[in-house]
Amino acid sequence: MRLRMPSLWILHALLSHWWRHPVQLSTLVLGLLAATALWSGVQALNQQARLSYDQAAARFDSLNQAQIVSAGDQPIQESEYIRLRRLGWAVTPLVEGVLSLEILFKLEDLPEKDVKIQIVGIDPMTLQSLNRSDQGSTGLPDNLSLNDFLTPPWQVWMSPATAEGLRPLLAKAKADGFPFNPQGEKVSIHTSTALAHNELITDLYLAQHWLGMEGLLSRLLLLDADNPSALPEALASTLRLVRPQSDHDISRLTASFHLNLSALSLLAFLVGLLMVYSAIHLALTQRLTLRRIVFSCGVSQRELMAWLLLELLLLSGLIALPGLVAGYWIATLLLPDLSASLAGLYGAQVSSELQLSWQWWQQGVFMAWGGTLIAAIVPLIKLIKQDGVHLGQSMPSLNDQRRLKGLSILGLVSLLMAVLTAGLGQSLLSGFLLLALVFLSAALLMPVILDRLLSLCQRSAKSMITQWLWADARLQVPNLSVALVALLLALSTSIGVGGMVEGFRNTFTGWLDQRLAAEVYVRTDSEGQAQQVTQWLAGTPNVTAVLPSARAATQLEGVPIELRGFQVHSTYVDHWPLLSEAPQVWQAIESESAVMINEQLARQLALNLGDSIALQGMQQREFTILAIFSDYGNPKGQVMMSLDTLYHNWPDAERGSFALRVEPSQIDGLISALKETFGFTGTQVLDQQAVKRYSLQLFERTFAATQALNLLVLAIAAIALFSSLLTLSNMRLTQVAPIWACGVSRRHLVLIELLRLLALALITALLAIPLGLIISYCLVNVINIRAFGWALPWQMFPHQWFYLTLAALVSAGLAALIPILKLHFCSPGELLKGFRDDQ
Amino acid sequence: MLQVTHLAKSHQTPQGPLQLFSDVHFNLHAGESVALMGESGCGKSTLLHMVAGLEQADKGRILIADQDICQMNDRQRSQLRRDQLGIIFQQLNLIPSLTIYDNLVFQARLANRVDDAWLAYLVASLGLETLLTRYPAQLSGGQQQRVAIGRALAARAPLLLADEPTGSLDEVNAEQVITLMLALVKETGTSLLMVTHSSLLAARLDRSLTLSQGQLK
Structure with a gap:
């Protein structure tokens, strides 16, 4: 074979190493694949979420838009619109x-009973003049043709997934249902990825027809009106002006959530990179001979480095592609849980379809390249500094005391920086820097601590064989340290994250029990309905207390906050989860001079008990804070006051929510009666258990992605250990051969090998426990407060430590299985090779 | 072919600089074979490595085909090695992950001087016909050294540098390897500078030089 560029034979020689060392290649592939997949998977989720937020913010019907709604129960009349x-x-x-x-298609007994379709009717002529200078778009499909949209047979727009879902039903469609217009003609169906799942956008006329709302409108969007004036008096009784919700910036609210997810994926990326480092380091060490030969055959140091870099970029580029496909798959799996938790926590709607840009693919490949270069930099520098001529004379040993001393100094410096960051940093980013420094310190100090511990064991050992066991384990530390560090990081992350989640679960469950003290919760559609419900409840004997509440939105020091009005009652006095309170707080709230604020607001604006606050739009001068309550999961600041205070200061407050105290045996009967009397849906009347169930379900889904990533990190660490042991298994034969020659049976050697490895895994797991507790402390008391604004009690869960230690031992045992079997079944000839040269 | 003048080299040791040799002079003519002898640690391997451009001289000149290797940068030295030199070490001469054939032809490929007929002749002369698809780990030490000689000669380099090429071999294998090497060197008119401890081996070369107490005699 002849190559046009003779130097390509250098690449051929370099690549040949990987084909001859498939385990090393597998380690490289698995490490980089896992790193790229987890990183890009989470980035795909973040990108999809951000895309959805942008689309939602740009939409014509977003909450950032000033609008006019009906003041009563009835929809707006078309005549009112014309008058305006x-x-x-x-x-x-x-x-x-x-x-x-079923209703949309006018078909009965459809299997998809729970599927609901949102129909939105618009007037594109007027909608197009909507002033969206900040967004530059109304969110309508780009290729929408006005003429076809507005003229028979009209158009219907939906997302491709919705179209796919409706396709089987279109064949069965009846002429009086969807997709036929009032003239019996089939409307033309178009798709756009800009639209949400199960949403149809069509002309006003068609939407009114399918919804049975002829002559009626749901709301009116104000065009070109950032600060609208008051409504004309003649219409003020039937219509209500709703100003834009400036606090409805989902991107800002969810930033911490996405940052947390990114941090965990970065950790997974780093654990994957440890595997890559391990593989590259070993590969370069084993290629010292190759380096000397190519050097002696006329390849310069610089040329060799260039080819080595090219080789790594080529391999990592090739591995990155399946890594990205795996990342896409992971994102697809996690997207439903993520969408549910974002919807539950922030009310953010994230599309369930992944739409990835070319930048995502590009970033993934660059990340793989960058990661590989970072992992390769130390081994490459070592290779350059290595004496390429006198092989075997200047091989540096990680176990070298000078090297360990260097690692200790670096580790202690990193630890000092962590302490300084903990003391001085205030931002979320400095919180993550603190975590990174804690991890870095642990990674740097781990080989040193292991060496000291094993040395201690060696000195205290009585028999010669035990002494050798510890001495040999010490000798193995440099070769296994990267895999053991990966295991340490994965175990400590599991302990830290697991502890945080479990602690949160305990706290959250207890908090829900306190906060949801009432048995039934009702939300009415309008103020009129609220009055009817109040009257009806007054005549219901089983209801022992009716506790109305109302809400409004305002600002405090420029921060958007939510106001809640409630009626002071023993239900709240006995149960409300207060973190701190002044004496006589409930009486003061009732007297309209005091308020309670949630922990988030207290932390955000550094407010304390006794402080006075002046809320935007209030009638009276100021309120005194007399209590701070925990409010887990709420991204917004909240101020609670008596109902009368709220109505007095904010007459426009949204009314119509009730908490009802009922005898437990009467709950089901009351809910049925409410539904029957007022036609409430399942979400308008909820019993306490349903709310708790929903909240806990949401909690589990929120942490589903975190726990899945956590588990994957642990799996990568186990694979790292396995591949390191497998790679070293051939080397082991030469190391145990002298002991075998001295009369120790192979069975005995196998047992010692297993014990040695289990001891290393056990020490790693024991070191991971204090590290995990530090991580958990940082997550609970630093990251959580800075990201979400509320603190959690720091709790310990020894049963988790026990299971994780067991998992580490089982992983180590399984990882050791093949090398041990190899030792057990190898022939004496293979052991004798240990006494010959290493070619 | 090779001219060494005023060559000096010292090593840094914990006790201070150690002068290996100073003011070394010698010539090697085209087609000539010279043995470089001396006690262990006297610096003969270092001298060979300096001639190969693998180590730097403190001062002096090394002219190979009228080019001073001491004045060259890393890239130029590498190019000179690729075109003018063949190097054989005592052991670990082969790239473990390449087949014997790929090892054999490696330098010739880099120098873009692959001559199939010459390669076939070398393979036959060195008795490597049945070993070409194997890997180095599957060969004995003697077989590996024969491959190393083949690689050094395959590129038709005019100067062959050998650092105790039979040092790790038993007597029988050493004899076979050296006989083959000398025969091929004579046949191709290649110059040979060989570091050796063996006076018997040195006697089979055109002349011997001995490095002792930093001086070449």
């Missing part, structure tokens, strides 16, 4: 409604 237009109000109409598939 004639008065010079620039508004565009919107019809919205949710229909089940």
Whole structure:
């Protein structure tokens, strides 16, 4: 074979190493694959979420838009819309409604009973003049043709996934249902990825027809009105102006959530890189001979380095592609849980379909390249510094005391920096820096601590064989240290994250029990309905207390906050989860001079008991804070006050929510009666158990992605240990051969090998426990507070430590299985090779 | 072919600089074979490595084909090695992950001087016909050294540098390897500078030089 570029034979020689060492290649592939997959998977989730936030913010019907809604129970009349237009109000109409598939298609006994379709009717002519200078788009499909949209047979737009889901039903469609227009013609169906799942956008006329809302409108969006004036008096009784919700910036609210996810994926990436480092380091060490030969055959140091870099970039580029595919797959698996938790926590709607840009693929490949180069930099520098001529004379040993001393100094410096960061840092980023420094210190100090511990064991050992066992384990530390560090990081992360999640679960469950003290919760559609419900409840004998509540939105020192009004009652006095309180707090709240604030707000604005606050839009001068309550999972600051105080200061407050105290045996009967009397849906009337169930379900889904990533990190560490042991298994034969020659049986040697490895895994697991507790402390008392604004009690869960130690021992035992079997079944000839040269 | 003048080299040791040799002069003519002898640690391997451009001289000149290797940068030295030199070490001469054939032809490929007929002749002369698809670990020490000689000669380099090429071999194998090497060197007119401890082996070369107490005699 002849190559046009003779130097390509250097690449051929370099690559040949990997084909001859498939275990090393597998370690490299697995490490980089796992690192790329986990990192890019989480980035895909983050990117999808951000895309959805942007789309939602750009949408014509986003909450950032000033709008006019009905003041009562009835929808807006078209005549009111026309009147407003004639008065010079620039508004565009919107019809919205949710229909089940059965009603939409006018078909019975459909299997998809739970599927609901959101229908949105628009007037594109007026909508297009919507002033969205900040977004630059109304969120309508780019390729929407006005003429076709507005003229028969009209158009319906939906997402590709929705179209796919409706396809089987279209064949069965009846002429009086979807997709036929009032004239019996089939409407033209178009798809756009800009639309949410199970959402149809069509002309106002068609939407009114399918929703049965002829002549009626749901709301009117104000065009070109950032600060709208008051409504005309004639319409003020039937319509209500809703100003834009400036606090509804989902990207800002969810930033911490995504940062947490990114941090965990970065950790997974780093654990994967440890495997890559291990493989590259070993490969370069084993290629010292190759280096000397190519050097002596006329390849310069610089040229060799260039080819080595090219080789690594080529391999990592090739591995990155399946890594990205795996990342896509991971993202697809985690997206439903992520969407659910983001919807539950922040009300953010994230599309369940992944739409990835070319930048995602590009970033993934660059990340793999960058990671490989970072992992290769130390081994490459070592290779350059190595004496390439006198082989075997200047091989540096990690076990060398000078090297260990260097690692100790670096580890202690890193630890000192961690302490300084903990003391001085205040931001979330400095919190993550603190975590990174703790991990780095542990990684640097781990080989030193292991060496000291094993040396101690060696000195205290009585028999010669035990002494050799510890001495040999010490000798193995340099070769296994990277895998053991990976195991240490994975175990400590599991202990830290597991402890945080378990602690949160305990606290959250207890908090829910306190916060959800009432038996039934009701949310009405309007103020009129609220009055009817109040009257009805007054005549219901089983209800022992009706506790109405209302809400409003305002700002405090420029921070958007939520106001809640409630009626002071023993239900709250006895159960409300207060973190700190002044004496006579409930009486003071009732007297309209005091308020309670949630922990988030207290931390964000550094507010304490006794402080006075002036809320935007309030009538009275100021309120005194007399209590701070825990409010897990709420991203917003909240101020609670008596209902009368709220109504007095914010007459427009949204009313109509009730907490009901009922005899437990009467709960089901009351809920049925409420549904029957007022036509409430399942989400409008909830019993306490259902709310708790939903909240806990949401809690589990929130941490599903975290725990899945955590488990994957642990799996990568186990694989790292396995591949390191497998790689070293051939080397081991030459190391145990002298002991075998001295009369120790192979069976005995196998047992010693197993014990040695289990001892290393046990020490690693024991070191991971204090490290995990530090991580858990940082997560609970630093990251959590800075990311979400609330603290959790730091709790310990020894049963988790026990299971993780057991998992570490089982992983080590399994990882040792093949090398041990190899030793057990190898022939005497193979052991004798240990006395010959290492070629 | 090779001219060494005023060559000096010292090593740094914990006790201070150790002068290996100073003011070394010698010539090697085209087609000539010279043995470089001396006690262990006297610096003969270092001298060979300096001639190969693998180590730097403190001062002096080394002219190979009228080019001063001491004045060259790393890239130029590498190019000179690729074109003009063949090097054989005592052991670990082969790339473990390449087949014997790929090892044999490695330098010739780099120098873009692959001559199939010459390669076939070398393979036959060195008795490597049945070993070409094997890997170095599957060969004995003697077989590996024969491959190393083949690789050094395959590129038709005019100067062959050998650092105790039979040092790790038993007598029988050493004899076979050296006989083959000398025969091929004579046949191709290649110059040979060989470091050796063996006076018997040195006697089979055109002349001998001895490095002793930092001086070449």
